[in-house]
Amino acid sequence: MTLRLRLRDWLLANDPAFSRLRQASRITATVVISVALLIAFHFIAAPLPPAAYGLAITLSIESGLAVRDRTASEQLVTRILAVVTGVAMVTLASALENHRHVSDVVFLAIIFVAVYGRAFGQRWFAVGMFAFMSYFTGAYLRPSLDQLPALVLGAGISAAIAHLVRTVFLRDDRYRDLLRAIASVQQRVDQILHEIAAAARRPVQQTVDRRRLHALEERLKEAVLMAESFIPTDNRRPAPEPGVVSADIAIGLFDLHLAAESVIVLSLQAMPPAALVEAVLAHDAEKVGEGMRSLDGANVKQVEAAKALHWLHNVRGRLRSSLAALKESDLDEPPPASFPESSAATARFSIADPALRSAIQITLASGIAMVFGLMLSRERWFWAVLAAFLVFTNTRSRGDTAVKALQRSAGTLAGIVVGLAAASAIGGSIYIVLPLGAVCIFLAFYFLPVSYATMTFFVSVVLSLAYSLLGVLTPQLLELRLEETLVGSVAGAAVAFVVFPTRTRTTLDAAIRIWCDMLVELLEAAKMGASGLRLVSGSQALDRVYRDLAAAAKPLGVSWQLVTRPGHVRQTLAVFMGCTYWARIFARKMSQAAENPSDLAARIEENLKLAREVRENGADYFYRSRSVAAPVERHLPVSRDDARLGLEMVAVSLERLHSPRAEPAGEERGL
Numbered sequence: 094m095t096l097r098l099r100l101r102d103w104l105l106a107n108d109p110a111f112s113r114l115r116q117a118s119r120i121t122a123t124v125v126i127s128v129a130l131l132i133a134f135h136f137i138a139a140p141l142p143p144a145a146y147g148l149a150i151t152l153s154i155e156s157g158l159a160v161r162d163r164t165a166s167e168q169l170v171t172r173i174l175a176v177v178t179g180v181a182m183v184t185l186a187s188a189l190e191n192h193r194h195v196s197d198v199v200f201l202a203i204i205f206v207a208v209y210g211r212a213f214g215q216r217w218f219a220v221g222m223f224a225f226m227s228y229f230t231g232a233y234l235r236p237s238l239d240q241l242p243a244l245v246l247g248a249g250i251s252a253a254i255a256h257l258v259r260t261v262f263l264r265d266d267r268y269r270d271l272l273r274a275i276a277s278v279q280q281r282v283d284q285i286l287h288e289i290a291a292a293a294r295r296p297v298q299q300t301v302d303r304r305r306l307h308a309l310e311e312r313l314k315e316a317v318l319m320a321e322s323f324i325p326t327d328n329r330r331p332a333p334e335p336g337v338v339s340a341d342i343a344i345g346l347f348d349l350h351l352a353a354e355s356v357i358v359l360s361l362q363a364m365p366p367a368a369l370v371e372a373v374l375a376h377d378a379e380k381v382g383e384g385m386r387s388l389d390g391a392n393v394k395q396v397e398a399a400k401a402l403h404w405l406h407n408v409r410g411r412l413r414s415s416l417a418a419l420k421e422s423d424l425d426e427p428p429p430a431s432f433p434e435s436s437a438a439t440a441r442f443s444i445a446d447p448a449l450r451s452a453i454q455i456t457l458a459s460g461i462a463m464v465f466g467l468m469l470s471r472e473r474w475f476w477a478v479l480a481a482f483l484v485f486t487n488t489r490s491r492g493d494t495a496v497k498a499l500q501r502s503a504g505t506l507a508g509i510v511v512g513l514a515a516a517s518a519i520g521g522s523i524y525i526v527l528p529l530g531a532v533c534i535f536l537a538f539y540f541l542p543v544s545y546a547t548m549t550f551f552v553s554v555v556l557s558l559a560y561s562l563l564g565v566l567t568p569q570l571l572e573l574r575l576e577e578t579l580v581g582s583v584a585g586a587a588v589a590f591v592v593f594p595t596r597t598r599t600t601l602d603a604a605i606r607i608w609c610d611m612l613v614e615l616l617e618a619a620k621m622g623a624s625g626l627r628l629v630s631g632s633q634a635l636d637r638v639y640r641d642l643a644a645a646a647k648p649l650g651v652s653w654q655l656v657t658r659p660g661h662v663r664q665t666l667a668v669f670m671g672c673t674y675w676a677r678i679f680a681r682k683m684s685q686a687a688e689n690p691s692d693l694a695a696r697i698e699e700n701l702k703l704a705r706e707v708r709e710n711g712a713d714y715f716y717r718s719r720s721v722a723a724p725v726e727r728h729l730p731v732s733r734d735d736a737r738l739g740l741e742m743v744a745v746s747l748e749r750l751h752s753p754r755a756e757p758a759g760e761e762r763g764l
Contacts, residue, residue, distance in 0.1 A: 102280060109277035109316040110270045110323070117539035119255075119263050120157035125531050126258070127153050127251040134246070144183065144236035145247035151226045152179055152248055156255035157538070159219035165260045171216050172252040178220050179227035179248045180241070186231030187238055196232060197463060203228050204482060205456040212448030225482065233475045267323050268421040271342075274320035275416065278346065279409070281313040282353050286374045289360050293367040306357050307667075311643075317350045318637060325424060338415065338423045340626065345412035347629055351681060352405040354674055359401045363394035373406045381406050450593040455485045458588040462581040469576055476574055480581025485589070492597035492648025494589035498582035500546035505578045507546075508553020509571045515554065516561035526558045533558070597648045602711040604638070604645040608669065609708035611635045612676060612743075613701060619736075620697045625684020632680035639673045642666075646715060665714050665750070672746035679739025696740045703747040714750050 108114055127149045135141045152175060160175070162168045182203065189196035207221030236244060259265075288309060292302040324343045359365075369384035385403055388396050443449065458481040466477030484498045519525045537551035556574070560566035589595075615631040623631075649662050707714075 105273065105277045106280035106284060109319040110274040112270075112319065113539050113542055115263055116157060116542075117535045117537075119258050120154055120538045121531055121535040122258050122263065123153040123157060123251065123255045124150055124534055126254045127247075130250050130254070131247060141243050141247070142234075142236055142240045144230065144234040144240060145243040147230045147234050147247075148179060148183055148227060148244055149247035149251040151230050152176070152223065152251040153255055154538075155219070155222050155226055156252065156259075159222045160255070160259075161215050161219070165256075167216070168259060169256055171219050172256055174216070174220050175223040176245075176248045176252045178224050180245050182224050182227035183231035183236060183244050184238070184241055186228050187236050187240075190232075190235055200228055200232060200478070201456055201460055201463070204459050204478075205452050208455045209448055209452040211451075212446070229475055229479060267424045268419075271320060271323040271419075271424060272416070274316065274323060275342075275346070275412070277316045278313065278320055278349065281309065281316050282349065282405070282409075283374060285309045285313065285353055285357065286370055289356065289364065290367050290370040290374070292360070293364040293370060298361075298364065303361060306361065310354060310357055313350065313353055314636070314640065317346055318640065320346055321633060323424065338419050341415040342412070342419060343633075344626070344629060345408065345415050347633060347677070347681065348408045349405070349412055351674075351677055352401065352408045355401040355678075356398070356405055358674070359394070359398040363392055363398050365395060365398040365402055369399055369402055373402050376406075376409070378406070378410075451485070454588050454592050455482060455585075457592055458482075458485065458581075458585045461588065462584040465580045465584065466577050469580065470573055473570075473573055473577055476577035477581035477584070480578045481585040481588075482581075484582055484585035488589075489645060490595045490597040490600040490648060491586075491589040493600075495586045496648055497545055498586040500544075501549050502575075502579055502582045504546035504549025505553050505575055508550040509557065509575055511550070512554040512557025513566070513568065513571055516557050516566055519558070519561065521561045521564065521566075523562060526562045530555050530558050597645070598712045598716065601642070601645045601649075601715060604642040605669075605711045605714075606708050608635070608638045608642050608673075609704050611638050612672075612704045613708075615676060615680065616697050616701050616704070619679070619683055620694060625680075628680040628683050632677040635673055635676055639669060642669060649715060662715055668714075668746055668749050672743055675739050675742035675746060677739075679736050679743060682736035682739055693737060693740060696737065696744070700740055700743050700747070703744055707747055707750060710750075 104111060104114060128146060131141055131146055131149055156172060156175070160168050160171050162171050185199065186196065189199060203224055207225045210217040210221040285306065288302070288305050292298060292306075295302075321343065324339050324346075366384060366388075369381065372380035372384055381403060385399060388399050459478045462477040462481035463474060466474030469477075480498075480501055484494055484501055488494045488497055515529070516526075519529070533551045533555045537548045537555070540547040540551070553574075557566060557571065560570060611631070611634055615628065615635060618631055619628055643666060646662060646666055
């Protein structure tokens with residue numbers, strides 16, 4: 094295999110559909126091309142002020158991160174609004190330069206409006222981010238009013254380049270992205286099989302094998318959810334239609350995910366023969382058949398694991414056949430369904446409105462950061478406000494905010510150290526600084542979805558290189574930046590814990606309620622005799638909300654990869670994961686078998702009762718010390734081809750949560 098193919102396979106395994114690669118490439122290309130055009134204009138036509146470059150870079154980055162409209166025309170409208178908003182904010186900051194106290198108050202007002210605007214949709218979230226970052230740029234770089242044409246030029250060029258990069262050079266392509274996402278799924282299935290093959294060769298199964306397989310299972314789930322997002326089913330159409338190619342692929346992905354999970358479940362009970370695993374890896378049907386025939390008289394559990402492997406082999410073949418029949422037109426996105434405005438939308442601007450509470454939190458944190466930042470420096474306090482603002486972005490609870498504040502501080506410290514060393518070694522050479530800065534920008538936004546600290550690290554390196562290019566880099570300046578970042582991070586975390594605090598427990602309670610509601614909806618649909626494909630769609634939705642539940646539980650653990658850690662929290666989360674798996678088994682078997690729902694009515698009612706009890710208790714399961722019962726071993730439905738076993742195991746999984754209660758543990762107070 095060539096180096097290029099190996100690199101592609103590695104990227105697919107770690108970056109489903111190349112989504113991170115594409116986002117980082119878009120941002121980097123927009124920044125580089127915009128700055129290059131401005132430099133050319135600077136030398137050919139007229140000199141440009143630093144604010145023109147600063148605004149162009151800021152809007153280039155925000156265009157890649159915040160503009161997420163559905164169509165190219167909608168994205169263009171958002172970018173035009175961004176240019177107008179950005180220039181207006183920089184102009185306002187410039188006009189108020191001689192009235193600094195008024196400017197500070199106006200900045201806080203802009204922060205409040207920008208944050209509250211998120212409640213009105215993705216477009217206004219983007220416009221709010223543009224408003225905040227543009228005022229920040231104007232107040233920091235202090236352009237004069239006569240530089241307004243240059244600012245318009247910088248903002249216009251960045252918006253135009255961002256639109257061209259997004260819609261022409263690195264455009265979204267649902268067909269291509271689906272194929273890449275499914276290739277990522279296949280890569281992750283191969284990783285699972287490699288791990289099982291290695292474990293099967295060892296005489297004794299090790300604890301590390303179990304942990305690795307559970308981690309790979311989570312990564313597979315992530316890739317499957319991304320692949321499903323490119324298929325126009327679920328809420329985007331009333332229901333997948335039998336025989337439609339896109340529906341066949343949706344079912345194929347579902348079966349592949351289920352079969353791979355089943356291989357893990359049964360391999361942890363008894364490892365299948367390594368030769369059979371390798372035959373499945375090689376897609377060798379003849380050797381797979383020989384391996385299955387050689388199992389006569391083998392251990393029952395090992396036979397079940399081998400049957401799961403055979404199922405996985407067959408599912409992969411069917412998915413390949415479905416993909417061969419897929420055309421781009423099969424993935425056309427229908428117009429979004431219109432929904433009546435909810436009552437929550439009319440209850441805005443009350444203290445119960447989460448958007449208003451968030452706006453108050455972030456504005457207050459920014460105000461505190463501004464006060465203490467000004468104590469450190471009248472010229473550089475903006476860094477503190479920026480940190481306070483950003484640590485609240487995309488957080489669910491005060492625990493999330495605290496973790497993000499810690500990551501930002503740690504990333505800044507490491508980036509300053511490395512940036513200072515790199516800048517000292519380079520000596521401010523523009524021919525090295527500019528390419529290295531572009532690489533760091535790419536790496537920052539490539540790692541943003543997986544590590545905020547890593548993103549902050551590379552951004553800090555870029556800033557250090559920029560200061561060296563401007564000839565103002567000193568250890569004292571970088572020390573001041575770290576201090577301002579710490580001030581802003583601490584202010585953000587403190588406000589998150591004191592003002593309208595959203596505890597991790599509250600967020601987790603809500604996630605568990607949604608998960609239980611989805612499980613109840615699935616069971617009710619089965620009781621009413623819904624179609625098999627409708628049940629499959631419902632179980633896919635349950636799988637997605639499980640991911641939200643897992644994300645809500647993460648701040649309870651020290652490690653960000655919570656699901657790979659031992660301990661009570663991980664064990665409780667594993668129960669929900671297992672129940673989700675068996676609910677999907679139930680849905681799939683109901684769609685395949687001519688099962689009469691009335692024959693399962695009593696069992697469904699039992700599960701409904703358990704699900705409602707779990708909903709009532711909510712996050713209590715994570716916060717009270719109790720012995721979570723061990724998993725109950727059952728044979729996979731490849732041997733018992735009915736839906737009854739899935740229902741039985743859903744009940745068994747939920748009952749594992751109801752072991753005798755103990756006194757509240759030390760973490761009862763929680764985050």
